[in-house]
Amino acid sequence: MYTQEDEKHLYEQAKELLALQDEKNIETVLTGIREVINYADWKYYVQSNPVLADAEYDALFKKLKHLETKFPEFVTNDSPTQRIAAGLSERFPTVAHLVPMLSLDNTYNAEDLQDWDRKCRELAETDELEYCVEPKYDGASISLIYDNGALTRGATRGDGVMGEDVTANIRQIKAIPLSTNLRARGVAQMEIRGEIVIHKNVFEAYNKQRLSEGLSPLANPRNAASGTLRILDPAEVRKRGLNAILYHISDYTLAEGAGRPAELDTHYGSLQWLYSLGYPTPAKEMKLFRHIDEVIAYCHEFEQHRDDLAFEVDGLVIKVNSFAMQDKMGMTSHHPRWAVAYKFKARQGTSKLRRVEFQVGRTGAITPVAKIDPVHIGGVTVTSVSLFNEDVVREKDLRIGDTVLVERAGDVIPYIVKPLSELRSGDEEPIKFPTNCPVCDSLLEKQPEEAAWRCINISCPVQVAERLIHYVSKDAMDIRNLGAANIQKFYDLGLLTDIPSIYSIDWEKVRGLGGFGEKSITNVQQAIEQSKTQPLNRLMFGLGIRFVGETTAKTLANAVAHIRDYFDWSIEQLCTLEDVGPKVATSVADFFSRQENRDMLDKLEASGVNLMNQKKEQQAEGALSGKTFLFTGTLSQFKRADAEAMVEAKGGAILGGVSAKLNYLVVGTDAGSKLEKAKKLGTVNVLNETEFLELMNG
Ligand code: IVH
Numbered sequence: 001m002y003t004q005e006d007e008k009h010l011y012e013q014a015k016e017l018l019a020l021q022d023e024k025n026i027e028t029v030l031t032g033i034r035e036v037i038n039y040a041d042w043k044y045y046v047q048s049n050p051v052l053a054d055a056e057y058d059a060l061f062k063k064l065k066h067l068e069t070k071f072p073e074f075v076t077n078d079s080p081t082q083r084i085a086a087g088l089s090e091r092f093p094t095v096a097h098l099v100p101m102l103s104l105d106n107t108y109n110a111e112d113l114q115d116w117d118r119k120c121r122e123l124a125e126t127d128e129l130e131y132c133v134e135p136k137y138d139g140a141s142i143s144l145i146y147d148n149g150a151l152t153r154g155a156t157r158g159d160g161v162m163g164e165d166v167t168a169n170i171r172q173i174k175a176i177p178l179s180t181n182l183r184a185r186g187v188a189q190m191e192i193r194g195e196i197v198i199h200k201n202v203f204e205a206y207n208k209q210r211l212s213e214g215l216s217p218l219a220n221p222r223n224a225a226s227g228t229l230r231i232l233d234p235a236e237v238r239k240r241g242l243n244a245i246l247y248h249i250s251d252y253t254l255a256e257g258a259g260r261p262a263e264l265d266t267h268y269g270s271l272q273w274l275y276s277l278g279y280p281t282p283a284k285e286m287k288l289f290r291h292i293d294e295v296i297a298y299c300h301e302f303e304q305h306r307d308d309l310a311f312e313v314d315g316l317v318i319k320v321n322s323f324a325m326q327d328k329m330g331m332t333s334h335h336p337r338w339a340v341a342y343k344f345k346a347r348q349g350t351s352k353l354r355r356v357e358f359q360v361g362r363t364g365a366i367t368p369v370a371k372i373d374p375v376h377i378g379g380v381t382v383t384s385v386s387l388f389n390e391d392v393v394r395e396k397d398l399r400i401g402d403t404v405l406v407e408r409a410g411d412v413i414p415y416i417v418k419p420l421s422e423l424r425s426g427d428e429e430p431i432k433f434p435t436n437c438p439v440c441d442s443l444l445e446k447q448p449e450e451a452a453w454r455c456i457n458i459s460c461p462v463q464v465a466e467r468l469i470h471y472v473s474k475d476a477m478d479i480r481n482l483g484a485a486n487i488q489k490f491y492d493l494g495l496l497t498d499i500p501s502i503y504s505i506d507w508e509k510v511r512g513l514g515g516f517g518e519k520s521i522t523n524v525q526q527a528i529e530q531s532k533t534q535p536l537n538r539l540m541f542g543l544g545i546r547f548v549g550e551t552t553a554k555t556l557a558n559a560v561a562h563i564r565d566y567f568d569w570s571i572e573q574l575c576t577l578e579d580v581g582p583k584v585a586t587s588v589a590d591f592f593s594r595q596e597n598r599d600m601l602d603k604l605e606a607s608g609v610n611l612m613n614q615k616k617e618q619q620a621e622g623a624l625s626g627k628t629f630l631f632t633g634t635l636s637q638f639k640r641a642d643a644e645a646m647v648e649a650k651g652g653a654i655l656g657g658v659s660a661k662l663n664y665l666v667v668g669t670d671a672g673s674k675l676e677k678a679k680k681l682g683t684v685n686v687l688n689e690t691e692f693l694e695l696m697n698g
Pocket of ligand 1 (some may be wrong): 136336
């Protein structure tokens with residue numbers, strides 16, 4: 001796809017475009033930026049080897065958007081900006097695949113593979129077969145159509161003959177090129193098959209986010225991928241960070257008079273060829289073998305390392321390499337005879353659901369946990385499986401006594417896929433949810449829009465201990481050595497009662513307990529002391545305010561000079577902050593309105609814990625002292641970070657959102673809701689970029 005020469009050139013082009021001040025020849029500049037962005041996407045998503053810093057990429061993307069808004073006549077359908085679709089209709093239209101999407105026959109051991117190899121040789125009437133082996137990706141299968149090199153349709157598998165047209169969502173996946181050079185290679189139309197996948201780390205981060213928002217996590221990367229493809233909001237699809245691997249050309253038509261590219265003689269050649277055109281194929285993962293014993297050895301070796309891969313794989317696929325041979329061997333109505341899947345050991349097992357326990361979390365949410373007979377899955381014995389919340393239990397129609405299918409994918413926590421209802425005897429019992437907290441017996445409550453029942457007694461012992469554990473955790477105040485077990489012990493003994501009590505632990509009593517060396521006590525004391533100077537965002541996160549994850553904690557900490565500023569903030573004001581919606585705002589406002597929380601902050605401050613945003617504290621005294629600024633929209637005359645630094649150097653402050661405290665809103669192009677809000681408030685001075693520079697200079 002890109003020669004070394006091209007790469008060097010594109011990299012330099014990127015730098016030039018980033019430095020470019022005036023854009024005289026708009027069309028050339030636009031083409032240049034698009035080339036660079038496509039190249040950067042390919043490096044990032046297909047090669048996993050980024051060439052541009054995130055900020056550089058964003059700057060180019062913004063420039064492209066800005067210029068295209070200014071000169072709409074130059075917008076092209078394959079511009080990277082056009083991945084952002086207008087939206088999908090209520091339902092996805094059903095479309096016919098050019099060639100039915102078949103499944104694969106499965107093998108599970110060496111013997112199965114030897115049988116398959118024997119059949120292949122019989123059908124091919126030769127002993128000279130070559131096999132191509134590649135990973136079997138565990139995601140959602142898709143079928144793409146490229147007409148004259150442009151992506152014109154993306155569809156789900158559906159029933160194999162008809163699928164759902166999810167083109168708008170497919171266009172959000174940056175690994176999938178919107179256009180390629182297929183036409184120049186003599187191909188008028190091509191249908192390409194592949195799998196939509198989610199990186200395991202992207203999946204984990206997404207689930208962490210969901211949990212912090214009080215939502216139940218998605219079961220596994222496969223479900224996440226296929227569910228995301230069917231979301232009706234392409235902007236949301238974009239956020240989920242899907243990836244793709246294409247592994248099969250199912251159909252193609254050559255342009256009139258064009259000869260067939262020689263690479264299209266073999267499966268291996270065709271995927272290398274697609275890769276060279278910019279498609280994400282397993283080009284680097286494919287292996288060729290001439291003998292089935294080599295294939296078997298490779299399968300065994302590969303299985304040992306399945307967890308090292310960025311994606312979930314559930315096996316390997318072995319394909320006859322020559323297309324001429326494939327045609328000769330043909331297919332059944334269900335699967336091709338020239339390909340087979342070698343499935344890795346199941347990460348599923350069945351077990352009996354014996355009872356359900358109800359656990360109380362830090363925020364009081366009650367989590368049902370299924371206790372099952374021990375079952376070995378992927379080298380681990382599973383006896384306990386979270387059911388997340390009541391809705392999950394009801395949706396799956398789980399009952400005590402059910403035989404259940406349990407899955408454990410990679411490092412993902414085990415979960416119950418479904419009950420095997422066909423095995424029911426009739427003696428199964430429904431799962432009863434408690435009405436009172438299993439720990440403190442308070443009446444449980446449930447908000448209409450929430451899935452979880454909650455114990456709202458903030459002194460509920462389990463909640464207090466869990467809050468303490470969260471406060472000292474690595475991503476919060478990072479008080480090492482005061483781990484969960486010690487906290488529980490100290491709490492049970494009354495040495496810890498609430499968060500501020502961490503700073504007044506009676507160490508004499510701890511010494512009296514025995515089991516603590518002088519050295520370990522000193523270490524904990526030092527860690528506690530050090531935590532007093534942690535930045536405000538860590539404290540904000542550590543306080544365990546509902547729906548406030550690490551990112552929101554940063555936003556909140558950056559927007560004020562002292563945590564007490566939030567005592568006066570209204571829900572409306574909070575909503576002006578980046579990514580803070582009514583749900584988060586209500587929770588934050590509620591937290592700071594409670595007297596017990598205000599008292600807690602007083603106590604923390606008295607112990608010397610930092611409650612200030614140091615960055616705002618250290619603001620220079622200058623011409624803009626006491627003045628607040630906010631930048632919005634696409635800025636073209638200067639970089640946002642530079643402008644913010646200029647403001648701060650003159651003693652001004654940057655706010656996170658539009659509020660009554662904002663003095664100046666500096667707007668670039670495409671300024672949206674912030675400008676609206678500022679206008680509504682009527683107290684904010686709105687400046688364009690030139691006016692801002694004038695203010696700075698004089
Ligand atoms: S080839 C006609 N190759 O596995 C041949 N399939 O269990 C079509 N899959 O429906 C399939 N990785 O969704 C092929 N490297 C790979 C694959 C792969 C995953 C999926 C595909 C297929 C399913 C069958």
